[in-house]
Amino acid sequence: DxxxxxxxxxxxxxxxxxxxxxxxxxxxxxxxxxxxxxxxxxxxxxxxxxxxxxxxxxxxxxxxxxxxxxxxxxxxxxxxxxxxxxxxxxxxxxxxxxxxxxxLQPWLEAIASARAAYAGTPVATTEPVAAYLIEAMGLDDLTPFVFQADVMNGVDPSPQDVTTEKALLTGNRVKAFVYNEQVTDSLTQSLATLSHGHDVPVVGVYETMPTPGYHYQTWMVAEVRSIVRALADHVSTTHL
The missing domain is CATH 3.40.50.1980 (Nitrogenase molybdenum iron protein domain)
Known part of the structure; x- marks a missing residue:
């Protein structure tokens, strides 16, 4: 981490x-x-x-x-x-x-294309690893930031915030669940399982560049494509 x-x-x-x-x-x-x-x-x-x-x-x-x-x-x-x-x-x-x-142009073009097609689409996250990218794509992250910050900082979120997060996944309120694939715990794993169980596509994003086979540009393009695949085709991508 x-x-x-x-x-x-x-x-x-x-x-x-x-x-x-x-x-x-x-x-x-x-x-x-x-x-x-x-x-x-x-x-x-x-x-x-x-x-x-x-x-x-x-x-x-x-x-x-x-x-x-x-x-x-x-x-x-x-x-x-x-x-x-x-x-x-x-x-x-x-x-x-x-x-x-x-x-960088292929990445920027992929972001622009996603924004044109999916701006305003609601998603849920565990922490703000890809928050700047999600914002650039025009997506609406419904997860309260206090929950994201707690997960990012290794603090147990409040029961109320956990309940709010789970309701996003069980209540058909989001079109994808995005989590940090490289840093997980029992809570984030349970949320991913909950997402799968309620037909919410799961997308793993990476805090540090996955290897082998990637450099920065291809890594970022792959992250955009994984999110778009979840929104367009209802397909999960948990590993790059």
Missing amino acids: PHTFEAGAKVSQTVSSARLVVQNGLGYDSYMNKIEAATPSSARKVIVVQHLLGLPDSTANPHLWYDPGTVPKVARAVADDLSRLAPAHAAVFSANLARFTAS
């Missing part, structure tokens, strides 16, 4: 020797701050995505890489910093940035 990850000696050594570091912020990877503070370097450039986007510390959902508006900005910042670190190769970094930006 990335939320509880603790960096070991190998990670610390890698970060301490890096000239460019990209980190999420919003408390998601706070261990990076500790490593950087322990190994200060005036030559190291650090991109904190939270700060790049101008997000306050109170931002509730830290899963910024699921927001289609985030990645192009991060890529631009990476290219700019690499050009400052190695100006002789600036043209290469610029060309790579253009190539990477173009490679």
Whole structure:
């Protein structure tokens, strides 16, 4: 679980020797701050995505890489910093940035197509892993955010919130149930079982990139297609 990850000696050594570091912020990877503070370097450039986007510390959902508006900005910042670190190769970094930006187009087109077809469609979730993507697709997440936040933070949701979530699945109120496939517990597993039992398609999304066979772009396209498959064909996808 990335939320509880603790960096070991190998990670610390890698970060301490890096000239460019990209980190999420919003408390998601706070261990990076500790490593950087322990190994200060005036030559190291650090991109904190939270700060790049101008997000306050109170931002509730830290899963910024699921927001289609985030990645192009991060890529631009990476290219700019690499050009400052190695100006002789600036043209290469610029060309790579253009190539990477173009490679995001199939994902953006898949999102736009889904939004055109399914905007306003109600879904339920366990936690806000893919919330930015769900929002970009125009879907209506009916799960109370307090429930999502509790699951994300490893806190037992209140009985009232659990009852509310179950009612979404048993009352034919949602068209898909989306859960974090990589971090489950007895509650999320029981909700998935409940969904299957009430003919609600189940979609597993991933907090970190599934391997082997994926890179970021194909991973994100696969997530969109899994959700669309649930809405269009009533088919569950629990594993990529």
